[in-house]
Amino acid sequence: xxxxxxxxxxxxxxxxxxxxxxxxxxxxxxxxxxxxxxxxxxxxxxxxxxxxxxxxxxxxxxxxxxxxxxxxxxxxxxxxxxxxxxxxxxxxxxxxxxxxxxxxxxxxxxxxxxxxxxxxxxxxxxxxxxxxxxxxxxxxxxxxxxxxxxxxxxxxxxxxxxxxxxxxxxxxxxxxxxxxxxxxxxxxxxxxxxxxxxxxxxxxxxxxxxxxxxxxxxxxxxxxxxxxxxxxxxxxxxxxxxxxxxxxxxxxxxxxxxxxxxxxxxx
Amino acid sequence: xxxxxxxxxxxxxxxxxxxxxxxxxxxxxxxxxxxxxxxxxxxxxxxxxxxxxxxxxxxxxxxxxxxxxxxxxxxxxxxxxxxxxxxxxxxxxxxxxxxxxxxxxxxxxxxxxxxxxxxxxxxxxxxxxxxxxxxxxxxxxxxxxxxxxxxxxxxxxxxxxxxxxxxxxxxxxxxxxxxxxxxxxxxxxxxxxxxxxxxxxxxxxxxxxxxxxxxxxxxxxxxxxxxxxxxxxxxxxxxxxxxxxxxxxxxxxxxxxxxxxxxxxxx
Numbered sequence: 001x002x003x004x005x006x007x008x009x010x011x012x013x014x015x016x017x018x019x020x021x022x023x024x025x026x027x028x029x030x031x032x033x034x035x036x037x038x039x040x041x042x043x044x045x046x047x048x049x050x051x052x053x054x055x056x057x058x059x060x061x062x063x064x065x066x067x068x069x070x071x072x073x074x075x076x077x078x079x080x081x082x083x084x085x086x087x088x089x090x091x092x093x094x095x096x097x098x099x100x101x102x103x104x105x106x107x108x109x110x111x112x113x114x115x116x117x118x119x120x121x122x123x124x125x126x127x128x129x130x131x132x133x134x135x136x137x138x139x140x141x142x143x144x145x146x147x148x149x150x151x152x153x154x155x156x157x158x159x160x161x162x163x164x165x166x167x168x169x170x171x172x173x174x175x176x177x178x179x180x181x182x183x184x185x186x187x188x189x190x191x192x193x194x195x196x197x198x199x200x201x202x203x204x205x206x207x208x209x210x211x212x213x214x215x216x217x218x219x220x221x222x223x224x225x226x227x228x229x230x231x232x233x234x235x236x237x238x239x240x241x242x243x244x245x246x247x248x249x250x251x252x253x254x255x256x257x258x259x260x261x262x263x264x265x266x267x
Numbered sequence: 268x269x270x271x272x273x274x275x276x277x278x279x280x281x282x283x284x285x286x287x288x289x290x291x292x293x294x295x296x297x298x299x300x301x302x303x304x305x306x307x308x309x310x311x312x313x314x315x316x317x318x319x320x321x322x323x324x325x326x327x328x329x330x331x332x333x334x335x336x337x338x339x340x341x342x343x344x345x346x347x348x349x350x351x352x353x354x355x356x357x358x359x360x361x362x363x364x365x366x367x368x369x370x371x372x373x374x375x376x377x378x379x380x381x382x383x384x385x386x387x388x389x390x391x392x393x394x395x396x397x398x399x400x401x402x403x404x405x406x407x408x409x410x411x412x413x414x415x416x417x418x419x420x421x422x423x424x425x426x427x428x429x430x431x432x433x434x435x436x437x438x439x440x441x442x443x444x445x446x447x448x449x450x451x452x453x454x455x456x457x458x459x460x461x462x463x464x465x466x467x468x469x470x471x472x473x474x475x476x477x478x479x480x481x482x483x484x485x486x487x488x489x490x491x492x493x494x495x496x497x498x499x500x501x502x503x504x505x506x507x508x509x510x511x512x513x514x515x516x517x518x519x520x521x522x523x524x525x526x527x528x529x530x531x532x533x534x
Contacts, residue, residue: 028456028459028460029456031460032459032460035463035471035475038471038472038475039463039466039470039471039475041472042470042471042472043320043324043470046324046325046327046328046470047324047325048325049324052323052324053323068459071455170295170297170298171295171298172294172295172298173298174298174302175297175298175301175302175305178302178305178306178309179301179305179308181309182305182308182309182312185312186312186315191312191315191316192315192316192319192320196319196320196323197319
């Protein structure tokens with residue numbers, strides 16, 4: 001545990017050196033929000049409805065505005081870093097480390113998100129609120145969002161690490177990474193709310209982990225009526241935990257199998 | 268070698284990089300085949316999102332479903348072209364500056380930005396380009412549009428000017444990377460900003476429509492070419508084209524300024 005914390009601390013220090021780069025979001029995200037406001041005000045006015053698929057105008061604007069927030073929580077480079085190491089033959093060095101590469105990468109990802117959340121998420125949320133006030137947001141819904149988003153990060157890390165492990169077989173795995181990104185966009189609710197999808201797709205999505213990374217955190221953030229109270233939150237967290245546990249087991253099994261067969265330069 | 272004198276050499280370099288990228292892709296065959304399919308899927312995300320929004324609202328003012336499909340075709344074609352020509356520029360710049368290898372570009376016989384732009388080819392843009400052409404051809408055959416001798420040349424000129432505008436914005440992004448050094452999510456933010464060009468201008472409020480047509484003419488990529496194919500010409504197209512070329516010169520000037528202040532690790 002102390003080794004994990006040390007790696008976490010080290011990475012926080014490294015990322016903190018590049019805090020200015022995180023700050024660029026503070027300039028770009030508000031522009032995105034303003035354009036979204038104009039876009040959806042125009043669309044709602046043209047459609048003549050106060051609500052579209054259960055979203056008020058404010059909620060719709062904030063849905064698209066808050067997608068980058070979820071990215072700030074979940075974004076990590078585990079897949080590409082692992083693939084890069086395998087391609088370059090550097091994984092051999094990781095076998096010698098006292099800390100397993102899974103935990104090392106988790107610490108790296110957690111460190112980048114700690115900086116991301118503190119430098120990007122919180123200030124951007126504040127600026128957004130000044131531009132377009134989120135009248136739906138309560139302290140409880142915000143708190144629920146934070147918890148679900150943290151679990152979404154862990155879930156996303158599991159998926160990314162599995163994608164990274166495909167490099168044992170494929171070497172270059174950017175296509176697999178792309179598949180996951182598209183899936184997250186369409187079936188996770190990052191590109192468009194799942195409520196816009198045909199019913200058959202919505203039914204299938206319920207049996208997949210992707211909606212628990214984007215769609216579910218956003219529903220809590222938007223304080224949707226079906227997310228009121230503690231029961232829905234406990235249910236969401238339970239499903240997230242089940243997915244995390246299942247994917248963790250898959251991760252370890254894949255690692256156990258392929259790490260024994262791994263052969264870099266030098267044998 | 269500077270200015271127009273460098274152009275033939277840079278074109279040769281671009282072709283050389285094309286061959287390299289194709290060979291690189293062929294080395295990992297599964298990734299290549301999967302990547303081609305994925306890039307097709309990936310470029311289909313925006314059209315799917317738009318179709319879902321179009322069908323769940325009252326549609327877009329001034330656009331029928333058939334015309335929107337043509338618009339999607341142009342969207343796919345532009346997405347493919349820009350990936351094929353510029354796809355690798357930002358990741359390459361990020362990697363070079365981040366690893367301290369950017370300095371080697373400074374000692375090459377061609378201008379650093381020229382070398383960077385010449386290294387932009389990405390094979391994954393091929394599939395969406397073909398898909399875009401097929402969709403445009405199919406939708407044009409079902410639409411009752413009068414064609415003139417200048418329709419196709421004007422369409423191609425607009426695509427070329429669109430490349431100039433895209434290059435201008437890429438150069439600006441490269442300036443940011445050169446100053447800030449570590450810009451992990453710049454590509455994502457860049458794409459987010461540009462995604463406003465994915466919608467017909469008519470759905471934006473008038474002021475924003477003007478902005479995207481003239482001041483920051485994102486409309487030059489998809490809107491103007493689609494309108495040209497639909498025989499709906501507008502005088503703002505000329506302004507948009509002029510501003511695009513001016514922006515290319517402005518961003519190039521800014522690049523030279525940033526480059527003159529670049530100190531590298533040695534100070």
